[in-house]
Amino acid sequence: MRDLALAPPSAPHLTGGLADSLFGTAAESPALPVLARRAGPASATWEQVTAAEFRDEVVDLAKGLIASGVSTGLRVAVMARTRYEWTVLCHALWAVGAEVVPIYPTSSRDQVEWILRDSGCVAVLVEDEEGVMTVGSVCTALPLLRHVWQLDAGALDRLVERGAYIPTATVDSMRRLVLPDSTAVIAYTSGTSGHAMGCALSHRGLAFICDTLIAGWGHTVAEPGEQGAVLAFLPFSHVYGLMIQGLCVRGGLLMGHEPDIGGEALSSALRTFRPTYLYAVPSLLEKIYKNFLRTAQQSGRGALFERAAGTARDFAAAQERQRLGLGPGPGFDLRLQHALYERTVYRKLRAALGGRVRRATSGGSPLSRDLCLFYEGIGIYVHDGYGLTETSGGVTMQPFGREKSGTVGRALPGTEIKVADDGEILVRGPSVFQGYVGDAAATRAALDGGWLATGDLGRLDSEGYLTITGRKKDVVITSSGKSVAPAALEQRLRMHPLVHQAVVVGDNRPCVGALITLDPDFLADWRAALSLSGDAVTRAAREENALREEIGRAVAAANSSVSPSESIRVFRVLPEPFDVANGLLTPSMKLRRDEIVRRYALEIDAMYQSRTRPRRTAEPDPSSGWDDADNVFR
Structure with missing residues (x-):
């Protein structure tokens, strides 16, 4: 086997739970805007929420949870789209030491029943009446389930009212009892074959990924002197979405929420919120590219777009060779051509994404090198990341200034990667999960001496860059x-x-x-x-x-x-x-x-x-x- 790791971690040492960072920010910078939500469903105006306001909402909701019997070690499911309330409830649950169980709102009745029963949830928050009906149809098989809260019916407001008599000091006391190695999230795998399995993720594991990325790459999120802004639209039901949430809250970034990832809704949110950094999945980046092409074709400029796209890829490839010490960089003619398309094409494409995005991350599955080069060539470098549910999110990142498209970068500081003789990627580090809930045999099969068998196939080059070649079972x-x-x-x-x-x-x-x-x-x-x-x-x-x-x-x-x-x-x-x-x-x-x-x-x-x-x-x-x-x- 080949073994490779980077320098020791540079992230700060965690002493408590994930909710602590919110309280710390509110104490140090109470007026800092940390969350944003639309004034209305289709509004172009975003209302900002300061760190102090966010903390107060979390405390009020935490009191309601305590009054409802939710406490340390109990599990509460959240079955909703990516909404402002998701983030508030998530931190309120962590503040009282409860464990969050994300469920996709599109999950089938059988999937919902399995996750709620397997995890032993005592409560579940659903978004609408359809969610209530889905959970209601399986309640008889869930003897531990005590509460079904409906978000659109004002459930959170009623929880706040219910807990009004609870002292704030009670929340503070419970929050301070949360240890770094306490379980924060039970995240279920995608279940592509058989039942989904619940991965127990600790506060330490989730914080490690976020803090390491902030420490090493936080300066890339926005221009110097500008607060970073991230639009969260990927599901918080997935560990990738939770990682984005953690990065924003722990890194002091402004986070907006967009629950509808349909074309027009997301496009409108990007244009009006104007993020500085974009987090996405390959299918979305592919769709954006195709929409650019389709729009150009409809206006009779399809050939122009294809020429501009080709120039963008050539320019980015030449830049890559230069930063890796393999070539002189773009030649005069290529730079001239690229400058022409910058004025006529590229800046318009960036404007469609809000106009401020300069870097992005793609995760969930591999992104093609050609697409990476296209986006870099139009002025948005896209880092293709790698991570799993079992690793609390990220495993690798592109070294700043030494990015190599077509790879997923190198192991994060403090994380080790090795490739087995059969090509399977093995990972070890602080972010690796605690085990599968209720399945000791599966846990033993996945972990060997602290090394996680990812099930993914890949290869490491001589400089430690990892390329994902597929799934072992696929x-x-x-x-x-x-x-x-x-x-x-x-x-x-x-x-x-x-x-x-x-x-x-x-x-x-x-x-x-x-x-x-x-x-x-x-x-x-x-x-x-x-x-x-x-x-x-x-x-x-x-x-x-x-x-x-x-x-x-x-x-x-x-x-x-x-x-x-x-x-x-x-x-x-x-x-x-x-x-x-x-x-x-x-x-x-x-x-x-x-x-x-x-x-x-x-x-x-x-x-x-x-x-x-x-x-x-x-x-x-x-x-x-x-x-x-x-x-x-x-």
């Missing part, structure tokens, strides 16, 4: 024994504007195949641009042929990044996307690969059978007969 093994990690192929496929989702298949098959869904917005625009003549039947046939050719080009582009034996040789376009409602995505938007393969077993069989050819030689290549991509549409 590797496809063809009938010829070829192992293929699907992530890179799927990533490249999604870069085509028409491709919405892609799942690589091929276990025990002669070659690699893919199931593809289409982006409805781009599909509509693409159809309109065809302008086909003839009767309906003729137009439909010509459209299908054109679509086959276009998706074939997307497959060919993806194949250019891998060897011939790893290439996609057959594919099928599916009539509907994978989503949470049809059970093919987890609430955290991860693919349920096993369920997808089971659901589309007939389509997969037909996809391979349609391209079978008789063998022409006695000992052919295992992939012979699969030279052309299969264009089978439903």
Whole structure:
């Protein structure tokens, strides 16, 4: 095995719980604005909340929790979108020593029942009537559940009223009893196969990640002398979202909340809140890029945008070579061209994100190098991060001034990484979880001598930069024994504007195949641009042929990044996307690969059978007969 770690941690030593940082900030800088919320659902005005006001709200709510019997070590679930109240309740629970159990509001009835029962929650806060009905339908199986609070029905206000008689000193006393190694959060894994497992995360583990990032990279969040501002829209139900919340509260950043991640709502929030730093996931960054392209095409400037995007990538790649000591940097012609597009294209793209964003982080799954270079080239460096639920969030970060696109950076100070002989990434450090709730066997299997077996595959280069190549359990093994990690192929496929989702298949098959869904917005625009003549039947046939050719080009582009034996040789376009409602995505938007393969077993069989050819030689290549991509549409 290869072993690598950076310098010792530089983060401050934690002495209490996560709520303490809020109280410390309120004492030292009571007028500092730390939270922001819209004046109304569609308002362009954001009301700021100072540290002192935030602390007072937390104390008042903590009193209500105490009056309701919530105390140290008890667990309370929060099943709501990313809202202002989520942050207030979270810190109130930590202030009384309770443990937070996040649940995605899109979770199914069975998922909700499992998490509430497995964690032994005594209360749950839901957002609306639908949430009340979901929890109500499973209450009989939850003997420990005492309270169901509905956010939109004024539950938090009633809690505050209920606890009005509790002295503030009681909250302070309970907060001071919280130790760094006390459990702060029970975060459930995505459950891509089987039941989700609850990861016990300590106050120390969550604080370590936030404090290390603030200490080493806090200066990159905003321009010198400017308070950093972050728009929180990723789910707090996911450890990535909780990490963002912790970074903002512990780092004194202004945090806005946007519960609706739909296109127009999020776009409006970005333009009006104007964050200085952007936290996102690859699917969102891909969507933003495609929307830029789509808008340009609709205005007749598609070719201009594509030229500008190419220049941005070339410019960023040259900059990267220069900072890594591998080249002289952008040449005169490239700098001139880049300056031209800065005036005509790039600044307009940044304005769509509020105009102040200069750096960003992507997490949850790997981000393509091409996309990293595009954003860096338009003036927004995107760091592709790596972390897991079991590591309280982040594991790696790009060294400032030595960033390398296409990797996820190097291990955070105080965190160790090594890659096993089979390519699995192992992690050790203060942020590693305490174990799976109620599952000692699974905990022992995941932890060996303090090293966490992540289940992810990767490689470390000579300078310690980590590249993620896929998930161990997702590797496809063809009938010829070829192992293929699907992530890179799927990533490249999604870069085509028409491709919405892609799942690589091929276990025990002669070659690699893919199931593809289409982006409805781009599909509509693409159809309109065809302008086909003839009767309906003729137009439909010509459209299908054109679509086959276009998706074939997307497959060919993806194949250019891998060897011939790893290439996609057959594919099928599916009539509907994978989503949470049809059970093919987890609430955290991860693919349920096993369920997808089971659901589309007939389509997969037909996809391979349609391209079978008789063998022409006695000992052919295992992939012979699969030279052309299969264009089978439903």
